[in-house]
Amino acid sequence: MLPTRRLLTLTVTLLAACGEADAPPADRSAAVTLTDSAVVVLDSAQQATSGVVVGSIGGLPADTIKLTGTLSFDPSRISHVGPRIQGRIRAVRVAIGAPVAAGDTLGLLDSPELGAAQATWAKATASRDVAVRNLERAERLAKDGIVSERRRLETEAELREREADLAAAVQALAAFGAEPDSSAPGVFPLRTPIGGEVVDQHAVIGEVVGPESELFTVGDLSRLWLILDLYETDIGRVHRDAIVHVRVEALPALDIVGHISYVGAVVDSVSRSVKVRVEIENRGRQLKPGMFVQASLVLPSLPHEVGLPNTAVQRLGDTTVVFVPDGAHRYRAAAVRLGREQAGGWREVLEGLAPGDSVVLAGSFALKAHLQREQFGGDE
Numbered sequence: 001m002l003p004t005r006r007l008l009t010l011t012v013t014l015l016a017a018c019g020e021a022d023a024p025p026a027d028r029s030a031a032v033t034l035t036d037s038a039v040v041v042l043d044s045a046q047q048a049t050s051g052v053v054v055g056s057i058g059g060l061p062a063d064t065i066k067l068t069g070t071l072s073f074d075p076s077r078i079s080h081v082g083p084r085i086q087g088r089i090r091a092v093r094v095a096i097g098a099p100v101a102a103g104d105t106l107g108l109l110d111s112p113e114l115g116a117a118q119a120t121w122a123k124a125t126a127s128r129d130v131a132v133r134n135l136e137r138a139e140r141l142a143k144d145g146i147v148s149e150r151r152r153l154e155t156e157a158e159l160r161e162r163e164a165d166l167a168a169a170v171q172a173l174a175a176f177g178a179e180p181d182s183s184a185p186g187v188f189p190l191r192t193p194i195g196g197e198v199v200d201q202h203a204v205i206g207e208v209v210g211p212e213s214e215l216f217t218v219g220d221l222s223r224l225w226l227i228l229d230l231y232e233t234d235i236g237r238v239h240r241d242a243i244v245h246v247r248v249e250a251l252p253a254l255d256i257v258g259h260i261s262y263v264g265a266v267v268d269s270v271s272r273s274v275k276v277r278v279e280i281e282n283r284g285r286q287l288k289p290g291m292f293v294q295a296s297l298v299l300p301s302l303p304h305e306v307g308l309p310n311t312a313v314q315r316l317g318d319t320t321v322v323f324v325p326d327g328a329h330r331y332r333a334a335a336v337r338l339g340r341e342q343a344g345g346w347r348e349v350l351e352g353l354a355p356g357d358s359v360v361l362a363g364s365f366a367l368k369a370h371l372q373r374e375q376f377g378g379d380e
Contacts, residue, residue, distance in 0.1 A: 038316075038332070038333045038371055039326060039330060039331065039332045039333075040323070040330070040331045040332075040333075040367045040370045040371050040374075041329060041330045041331075042329045042330075042331075042370070043329065044329070046329075046370075047329045050363050050366045050367070051362060051363040051366060052331070052360055052362065052363035052364075052366065052367065053360070053361050053362035053363060054325050054358055054359070054360055054361065055358065055359070055361045056356050056357065056358055056359075057306060057307065057308045057349070057353060057355065057356070057357055057358075057359055058306070058307075058355050058356070059301045059303070059305055059306065059307060059355065060301035060305045060306070060307030060342065060346055060348060061301065061307070061344060061346060062298050062299065062300050062301065063237075063298070063299045063301070063342040063343060063344075063346075064296055064297070064298050064299070064343050065234065065296075065297050065299060065343075066294060066295070066296055066297075067228045067229065067230070067294075067295045067297060068228075068292070068293070068294055068295070069226050069227055069228045069229075069278075069292075069293060069295060070226075070227075070290060070291065070292055070293070071224045071225070071226055071280070071287055071288065071289050071290065071291045071293060072224065072225050072226075072227065072289050072290075073219050073221075073224065073225065073289050074220070074223050074224060074225050074279070075225075077194065077196065077219060077220035077221075077222070077223060078194075078196075078199075078217065078218070078219045078220070079192060079193050079194045079217070079218045079219075080214040080216075080217050081106055081190055081191070081192050081193075081214070081215060081216040081217070081218060082190070082209070082211070082212075082213045082214045082215050082216075083109050083111070083177075083188055083190065083209060083210070083211060083213065083215070084175070084176050084177045084211050085109075085111050085113050085114055085176045085188060085210075085211065086111065086113060086208070086209070086210040086211070087109040087110050087111030087112075087113070087114065087188055087208070087209065088109065088110045088111075088206060088207070088208050088209075089107060089108075089109055089110075089203050089204060089205050089206060089207050089208075089209060089215075090107075090108040090109060090110045090187065090205070091107055091108040091205065092106075092107045092201075092203045092204075092205055093105055093106055093107055093108075094106050094107075094198050094201070094216070095198065095201065096198050096199065096200065096201050097197065097198060097199075098197070098198045099195075099196075099197055100192050100195060100196065100197070100198060100218060101192075101195045102192065102193060102194050102195045103191055103192070103193075104191065104192055104195075105189045105190065105191050106190045106191065106192055106198070106203075106215070106216045106218075107189075107190040107203050107215060107216070108187055108188070108189055108190070109187070109188040109189075109190060109209070110186060110187060110188075111176075111186055111187075111188045112186060113176075114173075114176055114178055114186055114187075114188050115185050115186030117169070117172045117173050117176060117178070118173065118178070118180070118185045118186065119185070120169045120172065121166070121169035121170060121172075121173055121180045123169075124162070124165040124166040124168070124169040125166055125169075125180075127162045127165065127166075128159070128162040128163055128165070128166045130162075131155075131158050131159035131161075131162040131163075132159060134155050134158065134159070135152075135155045135156055135158075135159045138151060138152045138155040138156075139152060176188070190203075190215060190216065192216070192218045194218055194220055195218075195220060196218050196219050196220035196221065196222075197218065197219060197220075197221060198216060198217070198218055199217050199218065199219045199221075200216070200217035201215070201216050201217070202214065202215055202216075203215040203216060219289070221282050221285050221287075221288075221289075222281070222282055222283075222285075223279060223280065223281055223282060224279075224280050224282050224287055224289060225277055225278070225279060225280075226244075226246065226258060226277070226278040226279075226280060226293060226295060227275055227276070227277055227278075228275070228276045228277075228278060228295055228297075229268075229271060229273040229274070229275065229276075230263075230273055230274055230275075230276045230297075231272060231273050232267050232272050232273060232274060233340075234299055235263065235274060236302060237299040237300060237301070237302060238260065238263055238276065238297070238299065239260070239263070240260055240261065240262070240263065241259050241260060241261075242259065242260045242297070242298070243257060243258075243259055243298065244257070244258045244259065244260060244278045244295050244296070244297050245257055245295070245296040245297075246258055246278070246280060246293050246294070246295050246296075247293065247294045247295075247296070248287065248291055248292075248293050248294075249292070249293075249294075250291065251286060251287075254286060254287075256280060256287070256293075257280075258278040258279055258280035258281075258295075259278065259279060260276055260277065260278055261277050261278070261279045262275075262276070262277040263276055263277075264276065278295065305348060306348070306349040306353060306354065306355055307346045307347060307348055307349060308322065308346070308347060308349060308353070308359060308361070309345055309346055309347075309361060310341075310345045310346070310347060311345070311361060311362050311364065312359050312360060312361050312362075312364055313336075313338065313347060313364070314333075314364050314365060314367075314368045316333060316368065316371075319335050320335065320336055320337070320338055321333045321334060321335055321336065322334055322336055322352075322353070322359045322360065322364065323359065323360040323364050323367045323368075324357065324358060324359050324360070325358050325359075325360070331360060331367050333367075333368075333371065334352060334353075335352055336349055336350075336351065336352030336353055337349075337350045337351040337352060338350060
């Protein structure tokens with residue numbers, strides 16, 4: 001038997017025979033309960049073959065979590081184009097997939113309502129011009145004493161009325177989204193306010209449409225959004241501008257990198273998660289809204305976090321322990337309380353160890369076996 005020496009009390013629970021000679025043997029791992037601490041002492045030969053490696057513990061390494069989501073349009077880069085007035089579609093100038101620039105005309109609409117508003121504007125413009133000339137003439141005549149000052153003031157008031165009529169006509173056209181100096185009376189141009197690509201189109205020549213109609217959808221695909229659900233336990237390790245690596249199953253060779261532009265302010269009461277927005281530059285336009293993607297997010301450890309590898313952790317009964325050096329070839333079992341487990345085989349230490357403490361990082365299972373053999377009093 002290896003010379004393992006117990007220094008502090010261990011409680012050993014054995015299965016009683018209960019009168020049956022063939023009772024099953026006790027589970028040694030579950031049979032040993034740590035009540036205080038225990039020490040394993042190895043001689044030089046045992047130390048050389050134990051595989052024990054001692055090192056200092058520190059912070060947890062960066063953790064990588066994998067999340068899934070769906071690509072979507074950036075809402076500031078999509079526009080639904082339709083009329084503000086009722087009319088009949090006269091022409092369709094683009095098809096789905098067509099590239100367009102801001103201000104391009106996508107279609108034309110015949111609208112009697114617009115024609116009437118434009119006629120009102122034209123009449124108001126002409127009346128205003130006449131009133132301007134009348135006032136100029138009245139001012140010259142008043143200066144020469146040919147007309148009275150009263151007449152000049154009346155002419156000036158008439159101009160103000162004509163200017164008000166014109167302003168009202170311009171405002172009516174603006175409400176329709178039309179320009180007052182249209183060269184085609186009664187024809188409403190459907191223009192896109194943004195550049196991009198026509199991603200949807202519902203315009204049919206001859207169809208009567210109204211303000212509720214969405215005839216074209218233009219999207220700028222140069223940048224897309226990815227919305228992820230992040231558990232609240234990880235919020236403290238996520239920040240704006242953090243890098244996110246994205247993989248699309250349909251495009252496995254594509255190296256996609258995005259960055260976090262927003263971390264939600266509200267935690268969902270059911271899922272206990274927050275929304276995280278990732279912005280992705282879509283160079284080459286290979287990514288499409290609606291694509292299902294996998295995202296890898298690197299979460300740095302927090303300054304107060306302490307971690308150690310799983311190879312350092314053992315169970316003695318109901319207690320989680322690590323072995324710490326306690327002299328030459330001497331190792332003491334110390335109870336610890338662990339937190340989350342993360343990729344790479346690391347565990348967070350909540351209690352029992354501090355940064356810089358020395359622990360057995362490898363070979364802890366051999367030390368546990370020595371300790372159990374001593375407790376059960378047999379050679380193996």
